[in-house]
Amino acid sequence: MSSSAGQRIDEESYTSWRQRSELEKMTDLPQALDDELARLDNQFWIPRTKLEEIVSRFCEELEEGLAKDKQNIPMNITWVHNLPTGKERGTIMTLDLGGTNLRVCKVDLYGDEGRKQGDGKYGMEQEQYKLPEELKKGESDALWNFIAEKVEAFFKDHKLDQQYSTQKPMPLGFTFSYPATQDRIDHAVLQTWTKGFDIKGVEGQDAAKQLREKLQERKLPVDLICVINDTVGAMIASAYNDPETIIGGIFGTGCNAAFMASLSSIAKLDPNDERITDASSHNGAVKGEEKMAINCEYGAFDNSHRVLPRTKYDEKIDAESPRPGEQTFEKLSAGLYLGEIFRLILVELLDRGLVFNQDSNQDTRKLREPYIIDTGFLSQIEDDESHKFTKTRELFQSTLSLQPSDVEIEISRRLAEMIAVRGARLCACGVAAICTKEAIKKGHVAADGSVANKHPKFKRRWTKALGEVLGWKEEECGEGEGPITITSAEDGSGLGCAIIGAMELERRTKKEAH
Ligand code: GLC
Numbered sequence: 001m002s003s004s005a006g007q008r009i010d011e012e013s014y015t016s017w018r019q020r021s022e023l024e025k026m027t028d029l030p031q032a033l034d035d036e037l038a039r040l041d042n043q044f045w046i047p048r049t050k051l052e053e054i055v056s057r058f059c060e061e062l063e064e065g066l067a068k069d070k071q072n073i074p075m076n077i078t079w080v081h082n083l084p085t086g087k088e089r090g091t092i093m094t095l096d097l098g099g100t101n102l103r104v105c106k107v108d109l110y111g112d113e114g115r116k117q118g119d120g121k122y123g124m125e126q127e128q129y130k131l132p133e134e135l136k137k138g139e140s141d142a143l144w145n146f147i148a149e150k151v152e153a154f155f156k157d158h159k160l161d162q163q164y165s166t167q168k169p170m171p172l173g174f175t176f177s178y179p180a181t182q183d184r185i186d187h188a189v190l191q192t193w194t195k196g197f198d199i200k201g202v203e204g205q206d207a208a209k210q211l212r213e214k215l216q217e218r219k220l221p222v223d224l225i226c227v228i229n230d231t232v233g234a235m236i237a238s239a240y241n242d243p244e245t246i247i248g249g250i251f252g253t254g255c256n257a258a259f260m261a262s263l264s265s266i267a268k269l270d271p272n273d274e275r276i277t278d279a280s281s282h283n284g285a286v287k288g289e290e291k292m293a294i295n296c297e298y299g300a301f302d303n304s305h306r307v308l309p310r311t312k313y314d315e316k317i318d319a320e321s322p323r324p325g326e327q328t329f330e331k332l333s334a335g336l337y338l339g340e341i342f343r344l345i346l347v348e349l350l351d352r353g354l355v356f357n358q359d360s361n362q363d364t365r366k367l368r369e370p371y372i373i374d375t376g377f378l379s380q381i382e383d384d385e386s387h388k389f390t391k392t393r394e395l396f397q398s399t400l401s402l403q404p405s406d407v408e409i410e411i412s413r414r415l416a417e418m419i420a421v422r423g424a425r426l427c428a429c430g431v432a433a434i435c436t437k438e439a440i441k442k443g444h445v446a447a448d449g450s451v452a453n454k455h456p457k458f459k460r461r462w463t464k465a466l467g468e469v470l471g472w473k474e475e476e477c478g479e480g481e482g483p484i485t486i487t488s489a490e491d492g493s494g495l496g497c498a499i500i501g502a503m504e505l506e507r508r509t510k511k512e513a514h
């Protein structure tokens with residue numbers, strides 16, 4: 001038996017998909033579809049031995065990124081030197097440009113005081129705006145104007161214009177969740193767009209400067225003091241409350257993680273760099289134990305195609321994306337792509353007359369629209385416990401204008417499971433690699449993103465794969481949990497960004513006082 005994807009085939013991967021599946025059979029599949037499923041499972045199932053191979057290569061790429069610039073995984077320096085103490089206080093405005101929405105927040109940090117008074121540690125007012133599709137492939141001016149306009153509206157609506165002025169501006173933090181090179185915390189040169197974005201005029205440029213210019217044009221009383229990544233935000237937000245936080249991870253439209261690395265492990269950083277000695281002397285770190293948050297940007301893992309088992313569907317997604325050859329790992333595991341993989345398989349089955357065949361007289365045009373199916377579609381199929389799968393039928397009707405037969409429902413459930421299981425097992429590899437490299441044995445992975453939060457079975461599958469690859473013993477594990485667990489990063493991109501802003505303001509004050 002051979003596989004176009006070059007994945008190792010062993011007894012386990014070839015014979016046992018029926019035993020592995022958690023789904024109860026709803027109806028028998030015709031032989032041709034049953035054979036198809038076995039063929040697909042053969043390509044999508046990643047056995048433990050393959051997971052180990054992936055993690056071992058992953059560790060090497062993480063090291064390469066720390067050693068030198070311009071490696072597959074960039075391991076970006078963030079200038080966030082420590083985890084928060086939990087006492088940080090202040091009021092900060094934050095902007096969060098993710099893959100789908102722009103969020104503007106006003107965050108009040110109360111630190112321990114708030115907790116004592118029973119108010120919780122922070123308060124948040126926020127507005128969310130959907131990013132227009134044309135913006136994602138347009139010009140930089142349109143993007144920054146859109147953002148500046150929303151900041152202006154937020155200022156008015158939340159009456160902030162009465163409290164702040166250009167002489168006394170409101171501190172602003174920007175969660176810019178794309179790979180960026182930072183020379184300072186308030187600067188971020190975009191390396192490449194990811195997550196399907198393709199806005200002209202930003203790559204190679206300082207996104208902070210471009211945003212600042214638009215904010216100034218409108219004379220908005222804000223001072224942009226930090227630019228952060230969503231993974232770093234998740235880690236810092238979680239650590240504000242939870243000292244067991246080890247990693248911040250995003251399992252959503254994109255897939256990435258951040259952790260605190262010791263400065264001595266970041267070979268590409270000059271330990272005598274003034275900015276490091278300066279920061280360390282102001283944050284009380286003991287010499288030799290200084291740290292730096294690293295935004296891995298590991299969606300780019302295996303861009304040289306050495307180890308990941310890519311299928312022809314993954315190859316097609318890559319070839320038709322705005323940046324072919326980039327974000328190989330992300331294109332197999334992140335939310336933006338899971339629905340599209342599902343759609344490509346269904347279209348292939350359609351073209352071969354195996355589903356929605358002509359006798360059923362259905363209009364299959366919508367199914368041919370790229371990216372019409374999102375991850376939510378797959379989550380809902382996997383979540384459907386309704387009698388005769390009425391919810392799945394409604395979903396096909398509302399999204400694709402199709403009325404699936406029982407057989408088509410059955411094959412869709414199997415495909416949704418197969419694609420999501422592969423995604424979750426791959427997502428575990430990134431975290432396993434960080435833990436292996438850093439010799440982390442236990443702790444909390446603060447996770448955010450639509451796949452982590454909304455997919456009903458993601459956490460369990462992710463935990464199982466992590467346990468397989470890290471070799472957890474039964475006695476180390478609780479019910480569906482191991483020594484390394486996923487926790488939810490509450491408002492990571494807003495709260496985390498505000499805390500980093502407060503830490504930065506504190507650092508500046510100490511520096512001035514020096
Ligand atoms: C993409 C981005 C990365 C982000 C991740 C999750 O991988 O490049 O910066 O952290 O998506 O949003």
